[in-house]
Amino acid sequence: MKAATLARIARAQQQREALLVVTRLADGAQCVVDAAGCSGDLALAPEQAAEAAALLAAGRSAGLAAAAGLFARAYVPAPRLLIVGAVHIAQALAPMAAAAGFEVIVIDPRGAFASPERFPGVQLSDEWPDEALARLGLDAATALVALSHDPKLDDPALELALPSALFYIGALGSRRTHEKRLERLRAAGLGDLTGRIHSPIGLDLGGRAPAEIAVSILAEVIQVRYRGDRVETGA
Amino acid sequence: MDNDADSILATLQGWRAAGKAAALATVVSTWGSSPRPEGSHLAVDADGHFVGSVSGGCIEGAVIDAAVQVMASGRPQLLEFGVSDEQAWQVGLACGGRVQVFVEPVE
Numbered sequence: 001m002k003a004a005t006l007a008r009i010a011r012a013q014q015q016r017e018a019l020l021v022v023t024r025l026a027d028g029a030q031c032v033v034d035a036a037g038c039s040g041d042l043a044l045a046p047e048q049a050a051e052a053a054a055l056l057a058a059g060r061s062a063g064l065a066a067a068a069g070l071f072a073r074a075y076v077p078a079p080r081l082l083i084v085g086a087v088h089i090a091q092a093l094a095p096m097a098a099a100a101g102f103e104v105i106v107i108d109p110r111g112a113f114a115s116p117e118r119f120p121g122v123q124l125s126d127e128w129p130d131e132a133l134a135r136l137g138l139d140a141a142t143a144l145v146a147l148s149h150d151p152k153l154d155d156p157a158l159e160l161a162l163p164s165a166l167f168y169i170g171a172l173g174s175r176r177t178h179e180k181r182l183e184r185l186r187a188a189g190l191g192d193l194t195g196r197i198h199s200p201i202g203l204d205l206g207g208r209a210p211a212e213i214a215v216s217i218l219a220e221v222i223q224v225r226y227r228g229d230r231v232e233t234g235a
Numbered sequence: 236m237d238n239d240a241d242s243i244l245a246t247l248q249g250w251r252a253a254g255k256a257a258a259l260a261t262v263v264s265t266w267g268s269s270p271r272p273e274g275s276h277l278a279v280d281a282d283g284h285f286v287g288s289v290s291g292g293c294i295e296g297a298v299i300d301a302a303v304q305v306m307a308s309g310r311p312q313l314l315e316f317g318v319s320d321e322q323a324w325q326v327g328l329a330c331g332g333r334v335q336v337f338v339e340p341v342e
Contacts, residue, residue, distance in 0.1 A: 001342065009244055028340075
Protein backbone atom coordinates (compact mmCIF):
# COMPACT_ATOMS: atom_id res chain seq x y z
CA MET A 1 0.00 0.00 0.00
CA LYS A 2 1.27 3.44 -0.93
CA ALA A 3 1.75 6.09 1.76
CA ALA A 4 -0.63 8.32 -0.22
CA THR A 5 -3.37 5.67 -0.04
CA LEU A 6 -2.91 5.34 3.72
CA ALA A 7 -3.13 9.12 4.05
CA ARG A 8 -6.23 9.20 1.84
CA ILE A 9 -7.98 6.63 4.08
CA ALA A 10 -7.06 8.61 7.20
CA ARG A 11 -8.42 11.82 5.65
CA ALA A 12 -11.66 10.10 4.62
CA GLN A 13 -12.15 8.72 8.14
CA GLN A 14 -11.62 12.17 9.60
CA GLN A 15 -14.14 13.71 7.20
CA ARG A 16 -16.59 10.85 7.78
CA GLU A 17 -16.44 9.87 4.11
CA ALA A 18 -16.68 6.23 2.99
CA LEU A 19 -14.19 4.85 0.49
CA LEU A 20 -13.07 1.57 -0.99
CA VAL A 21 -9.58 0.29 -1.77
CA VAL A 22 -9.50 -2.36 -4.51
CA THR A 23 -6.37 -4.57 -4.56
CA ARG A 24 -5.17 -6.95 -7.28
CA LEU A 25 -3.90 -9.86 -5.18
CA ALA A 26 -1.44 -11.02 -7.86
CA ASP A 27 0.80 -7.97 -7.56
CA GLY A 28 -0.71 -5.59 -4.98
CA ALA A 29 -1.73 -2.90 -7.50
CA GLN A 30 -4.47 -0.74 -5.99
CA CYS A 31 -7.02 1.90 -6.74
CA VAL A 32 -9.14 4.04 -4.44
CA VAL A 33 -12.85 4.21 -5.19
CA ASP A 34 -14.84 7.15 -3.84
CA ALA A 35 -17.97 9.03 -4.87
CA ALA A 36 -16.02 10.57 -7.77
CA GLY A 37 -14.92 7.22 -9.20
CA CYS A 38 -11.70 5.23 -9.09
CA SER A 39 -8.10 6.41 -9.15
CA GLY A 40 -4.73 4.69 -8.83
CA ASP A 41 -2.47 2.08 -10.45
CA LEU A 42 -5.29 -0.35 -11.06
CA ALA A 43 -7.88 0.24 -13.79
CA LEU A 44 -11.29 -1.37 -13.31
CA ALA A 45 -13.46 -2.67 -16.14
CA PRO A 46 -16.97 -1.16 -16.21
CA GLU A 47 -18.66 -4.15 -14.52
CA GLN A 48 -15.92 -4.24 -11.86
CA ALA A 49 -16.34 -0.52 -11.23
CA ALA A 50 -20.11 -0.98 -10.90
CA GLU A 51 -19.64 -3.77 -8.37
CA ALA A 52 -17.11 -1.66 -6.44
CA ALA A 53 -19.58 1.24 -6.36
CA ALA A 54 -22.26 -1.08 -4.93
CA LEU A 55 -19.88 -2.33 -2.21
CA LEU A 56 -18.94 1.27 -1.40
CA ALA A 57 -22.62 2.18 -1.02
CA ALA A 58 -23.18 -0.81 1.25
CA GLY A 59 -19.96 -0.21 3.19
CA ARG A 60 -19.01 -3.85 2.69
CA SER A 61 -15.64 -5.53 2.09
CA ALA A 62 -15.55 -8.52 -0.31
CA GLY A 63 -13.81 -10.11 -3.24
CA LEU A 64 -15.25 -8.88 -6.54
CA ALA A 65 -17.51 -11.46 -8.17
CA ALA A 66 -16.87 -9.87 -11.58
CA ALA A 67 -13.16 -10.71 -11.45
CA ALA A 68 -11.15 -13.31 -9.54
CA GLY A 69 -8.19 -11.92 -7.62
CA LEU A 70 -9.59 -8.47 -6.90
CA PHE A 71 -10.43 -7.65 -3.28
CA ALA A 72 -12.34 -4.55 -2.21
CA ARG A 73 -11.87 -3.20 1.33
CA ALA A 74 -14.49 -0.70 2.48
CA TYR A 75 -13.47 1.97 4.97
CA VAL A 76 -16.58 3.46 6.52
CA PRO A 77 -16.77 6.29 9.06
CA ALA A 78 -16.43 5.13 12.66
CA PRO A 79 -19.77 5.01 14.47
CA ARG A 80 -20.23 8.03 16.72
CA LEU A 81 -21.91 8.30 20.09
CA LEU A 82 -23.11 11.73 21.17
CA ILE A 83 -23.79 11.91 24.90
CA VAL A 84 -25.90 14.83 26.10
CA GLY A 85 -25.29 15.45 29.80
CA ALA A 86 -21.86 15.05 31.39
CA VAL A 87 -23.33 13.06 34.28
CA HIS A 88 -22.03 10.12 36.29
CA ILE A 89 -23.34 7.51 33.81
CA ALA A 90 -21.65 9.44 30.99
CA GLN A 91 -18.32 9.15 32.83
CA ALA A 92 -18.64 5.37 32.67
CA LEU A 93 -20.17 5.23 29.18
CA ALA A 94 -17.64 7.42 27.35
CA PRO A 95 -14.56 5.18 27.82
CA MET A 96 -16.58 1.97 27.31
CA ALA A 97 -17.98 3.22 24.00
CA ALA A 98 -14.52 4.40 22.89
CA ALA A 99 -13.15 0.90 23.61
CA ALA A 100 -15.97 -0.56 21.48
CA GLY A 101 -14.83 1.57 18.52
CA PHE A 102 -17.11 4.59 18.82
CA GLU A 103 -15.98 8.16 18.41
CA VAL A 104 -17.47 9.69 21.57
CA ILE A 105 -18.45 13.32 22.13
CA VAL A 106 -19.89 14.50 25.44
CA ILE A 107 -22.04 17.63 25.19
CA ASP A 108 -22.87 19.77 28.23
CA PRO A 109 -22.72 23.56 28.51
CA ARG A 110 -22.27 23.31 32.28
CA GLY A 111 -18.53 23.63 32.80
CA ALA A 112 -18.63 22.00 36.23
CA PHE A 113 -19.98 18.83 34.64
CA ALA A 114 -18.10 18.68 31.33
CA SER A 115 -14.62 19.16 32.75
CA PRO A 116 -11.46 17.43 31.53
CA GLU A 117 -10.87 16.28 35.12
CA ARG A 118 -14.15 14.34 35.09
CA PHE A 119 -13.65 13.16 31.47
CA PRO A 120 -9.94 12.58 30.88
CA GLY A 121 -9.15 12.07 27.21
CA VAL A 122 -12.79 12.46 26.12
CA GLN A 123 -13.86 14.92 23.44
CA LEU A 124 -16.03 17.53 25.22
CA SER A 125 -18.33 20.22 23.85
CA ASP A 126 -19.47 23.09 26.09
CA GLU A 127 -22.00 24.24 23.50
CA TRP A 128 -25.74 24.00 24.03
CA PRO A 129 -26.90 20.68 22.58
CA ASP A 130 -28.78 22.23 19.65
CA GLU A 131 -25.67 24.19 18.62
CA ALA A 132 -23.38 21.19 19.05
CA LEU A 133 -25.66 18.86 17.08
CA ALA A 134 -26.06 21.35 14.25
CA ARG A 135 -22.28 21.61 14.01
CA LEU A 136 -21.55 17.87 14.29
CA GLY A 137 -24.25 16.67 11.88
CA LEU A 138 -26.56 13.75 12.62
CA ASP A 139 -25.78 10.98 10.14
CA ALA A 140 -26.83 7.34 9.95
CA ALA A 141 -23.57 6.18 11.60
CA THR A 142 -24.30 8.24 14.73
CA ALA A 143 -26.22 7.47 17.94
CA LEU A 144 -27.42 9.96 20.54
CA VAL A 145 -28.19 9.41 24.20
CA ALA A 146 -29.79 12.11 26.34
CA LEU A 147 -28.68 11.54 29.92
CA SER A 148 -28.87 14.98 31.55
CA HIS A 149 -32.30 14.56 33.20
CA ASP A 150 -32.70 18.27 32.44
CA PRO A 151 -35.34 19.15 29.82
CA LYS A 152 -33.40 22.34 28.99
CA LEU A 153 -30.59 20.15 27.66
CA ASP A 154 -32.31 16.91 26.64
CA ASP A 155 -35.33 18.37 24.82
CA PRO A 156 -33.50 20.56 22.27
CA ALA A 157 -31.24 17.59 21.49
CA LEU A 158 -34.20 15.24 20.99
CA GLU A 159 -36.05 17.79 18.85
CA LEU A 160 -33.13 17.78 16.41
CA ALA A 161 -32.48 14.05 16.77
CA LEU A 162 -36.00 12.76 16.04
CA PRO A 163 -36.28 13.91 12.40
CA SER A 164 -32.60 13.06 11.67
CA ALA A 165 -30.90 9.98 10.17
CA LEU A 166 -29.42 8.91 13.56
CA PHE A 167 -29.45 5.11 13.91
CA TYR A 168 -30.22 5.20 17.64
CA ILE A 169 -31.86 7.69 20.01
CA GLY A 170 -32.12 6.95 23.73
CA ALA A 171 -33.23 9.03 26.70
CA LEU A 172 -32.68 8.38 30.39
CA GLY A 173 -35.55 8.79 32.80
CA SER A 174 -38.33 7.02 34.66
CA ARG A 175 -41.56 6.11 32.92
CA ARG A 176 -43.18 9.19 34.46
CA THR A 177 -40.34 11.47 33.32
CA HIS A 178 -40.58 9.99 29.86
CA GLU A 179 -44.38 10.50 29.71
CA LYS A 180 -43.87 14.19 30.46
CA ARG A 181 -41.11 14.35 27.89
CA LEU A 182 -43.38 12.80 25.26
CA GLU A 183 -46.06 15.40 26.03
CA ARG A 184 -43.58 18.21 25.44
CA LEU A 185 -42.30 16.63 22.19
CA ARG A 186 -45.87 16.13 20.94
CA ALA A 187 -46.56 19.79 21.70
CA ALA A 188 -43.50 20.61 19.60
CA GLY A 189 -45.11 18.75 16.68
CA LEU A 190 -42.89 15.66 16.86
CA GLY A 191 -45.54 13.19 18.04
CA ASP A 192 -45.17 10.93 15.01
CA LEU A 193 -41.48 10.41 15.68
CA THR A 194 -41.38 9.94 19.45
CA GLY A 195 -41.53 6.14 19.07
CA ARG A 196 -37.91 6.32 17.90
CA ILE A 197 -36.75 7.11 21.45
CA HIS A 198 -35.49 4.14 23.45
CA SER A 199 -36.83 4.71 26.95
CA PRO A 200 -36.34 3.18 29.43
CA ILE A 201 -32.88 3.39 27.93
CA GLY A 202 -30.66 0.32 27.55
CA LEU A 203 -31.11 -3.44 27.61
CA ASP A 204 -32.75 -4.69 30.80
CA LEU A 205 -29.74 -6.19 32.55
CA GLY A 206 -30.99 -5.38 36.05
CA GLY A 207 -27.99 -3.30 37.14
CA ARG A 208 -28.47 0.06 38.87
CA ALA A 209 -24.93 1.36 39.31
CA PRO A 210 -23.81 4.02 36.78
CA ALA A 211 -21.29 1.68 35.17
CA GLU A 212 -23.88 -1.10 34.93
CA ILE A 213 -26.37 1.26 33.29
CA ALA A 214 -23.62 2.33 30.89
CA VAL A 215 -23.14 -1.33 29.88
CA SER A 216 -26.92 -1.62 29.26
CA ILE A 217 -26.94 1.51 27.10
CA LEU A 218 -23.88 0.52 25.07
CA ALA A 219 -25.25 -3.00 24.58
CA GLU A 220 -28.52 -1.60 23.23
CA VAL A 221 -26.73 0.84 20.90
CA ILE A 222 -24.63 -2.03 19.48
CA GLN A 223 -27.69 -4.27 19.14
CA VAL A 224 -29.62 -1.63 17.20
CA ARG A 225 -26.58 -0.92 15.04
CA TYR A 226 -26.37 -4.53 13.84
CA ARG A 227 -29.88 -5.90 14.29
CA GLY A 228 -31.92 -2.79 13.55
CA ASP A 229 -34.50 -0.89 15.53
CA ARG A 230 -37.24 -3.09 16.88
CA VAL A 231 -39.12 -0.30 18.61
CA GLU A 232 -42.54 0.43 17.15
CA THR A 233 -42.93 3.92 15.82
CA GLY A 234 -45.83 6.22 16.56
CA ALA A 235 -46.79 7.92 19.79
CA MET B 236 -17.93 -3.12 9.85
CA ASP B 237 -14.56 -3.09 11.48
CA ASN B 238 -14.47 -0.15 13.81
CA ASP B 239 -10.87 -0.75 14.69
CA ALA B 240 -9.40 -0.16 11.21
CA ASP B 241 -8.98 3.47 12.22
CA SER B 242 -6.53 2.83 15.04
CA ILE B 243 -4.71 0.03 13.18
CA LEU B 244 -4.02 2.25 10.17
CA ALA B 245 -3.10 5.17 12.45
CA THR B 246 -0.51 2.95 14.17
CA LEU B 247 0.79 1.90 10.75
CA GLN B 248 1.14 5.53 9.68
CA GLY B 249 2.98 6.26 12.92
CA TRP B 250 5.51 3.49 12.24
CA ARG B 251 6.14 4.72 8.71
CA ALA B 252 6.46 8.33 9.89
CA ALA B 253 9.11 7.12 12.36
CA GLY B 254 10.99 5.54 9.43
CA LYS B 255 10.19 1.93 10.36
CA ALA B 256 9.41 -0.70 7.74
CA ALA B 257 5.88 -2.06 8.01
CA ALA B 258 3.44 -4.42 6.33
CA LEU B 259 -0.33 -4.73 6.30
CA ALA B 260 -2.16 -8.08 6.33
CA THR B 261 -5.81 -8.31 5.29
CA VAL B 262 -8.27 -11.22 5.37
CA VAL B 263 -9.43 -11.43 1.72
CA SER B 264 -11.52 -14.58 1.75
CA THR B 265 -13.02 -16.90 4.32
CA TRP B 266 -14.75 -20.27 4.19
CA GLY B 267 -16.61 -21.90 7.04
CA SER B 268 -16.39 -20.62 10.58
CA SER B 269 -13.51 -18.17 10.30
CA PRO B 270 -13.25 -16.02 13.39
CA ARG B 271 -12.50 -12.71 11.64
CA PRO B 272 -14.46 -11.33 8.66
CA GLU B 273 -13.10 -10.31 5.25
CA GLY B 274 -11.34 -6.97 5.48
CA SER B 275 -9.88 -7.59 8.96
CA HIS B 276 -6.43 -6.03 9.27
CA LEU B 277 -3.23 -6.89 11.08
CA ALA B 278 -0.37 -4.38 10.87
CA VAL B 279 3.21 -5.43 11.61
CA ASP B 280 6.43 -3.40 11.99
CA ALA B 281 10.01 -4.43 11.32
CA ASP B 282 10.53 -5.47 14.95
CA GLY B 283 7.51 -7.77 14.89
CA HIS B 284 5.23 -5.46 16.88
CA PHE B 285 1.66 -5.92 15.70
CA VAL B 286 -1.84 -4.49 16.08
CA GLY B 287 -5.18 -5.90 14.93
CA SER B 288 -5.95 -9.54 14.07
CA VAL B 289 -6.74 -11.85 11.16
CA SER B 290 -7.97 -14.82 13.24
CA GLY B 291 -8.78 -15.69 16.81
CA GLY B 292 -5.05 -15.72 17.48
CA CYS B 293 -4.06 -19.02 15.86
CA ILE B 294 -2.38 -17.86 12.64
CA GLU B 295 -1.04 -14.46 13.70
CA GLY B 296 2.44 -15.90 14.32
CA ALA B 297 2.73 -17.24 10.77
CA VAL B 298 1.32 -14.03 9.28
CA ILE B 299 3.83 -11.92 11.24
CA ASP B 300 6.69 -14.10 9.92
CA ALA B 301 5.41 -13.60 6.35
CA ALA B 302 5.04 -9.86 6.98
CA VAL B 303 8.70 -9.57 7.94
CA GLN B 304 9.64 -11.36 4.66
CA VAL B 305 7.36 -9.05 2.71
CA MET B 306 9.06 -6.00 4.23
CA ALA B 307 12.45 -7.39 3.18
CA SER B 308 11.43 -8.32 -0.38
CA GLY B 309 9.00 -5.49 -1.05
CA ARG B 310 6.70 -8.02 -2.72
CA PRO B 311 3.22 -8.95 -1.50
CA GLN B 312 2.25 -12.52 -0.53
CA LEU B 313 -1.07 -14.32 -0.54
CA LEU B 314 -1.27 -16.85 2.32
CA GLU B 315 -3.85 -19.54 2.85
CA PHE B 316 -4.66 -21.34 6.06
CA GLY B 317 -7.15 -24.14 6.56
CA VAL B 318 -7.75 -27.21 8.66
CA SER B 319 -6.58 -29.45 5.82
CA ASP B 320 -3.42 -27.41 5.45
CA GLU B 321 -0.35 -28.83 7.14
CA GLN B 322 0.99 -25.37 7.89
CA ALA B 323 -2.26 -24.50 9.61
CA TRP B 324 -1.95 -27.53 11.84
CA GLN B 325 1.53 -26.41 12.75
CA VAL B 326 0.37 -22.96 13.71
CA GLY B 327 -2.77 -24.39 15.23
CA LEU B 328 -5.82 -23.13 13.33
CA ALA B 329 -7.98 -24.69 16.02
CA CYS B 330 -10.76 -22.26 15.24
CA GLY B 331 -11.66 -24.20 12.09
CA GLY B 332 -12.59 -22.74 8.73
CA ARG B 333 -10.20 -21.47 6.07
CA VAL B 334 -8.84 -18.04 5.47
CA GLN B 335 -6.82 -16.33 2.79
CA VAL B 336 -4.64 -13.46 4.00
CA PHE B 337 -3.00 -10.89 1.71
CA VAL B 338 0.21 -9.38 3.09
CA GLU B 339 1.52 -6.21 1.44
CA PRO B 340 4.44 -3.91 2.11
CA VAL B 341 3.61 -0.34 3.14
CA GLU B 342 5.54 2.25 1.21
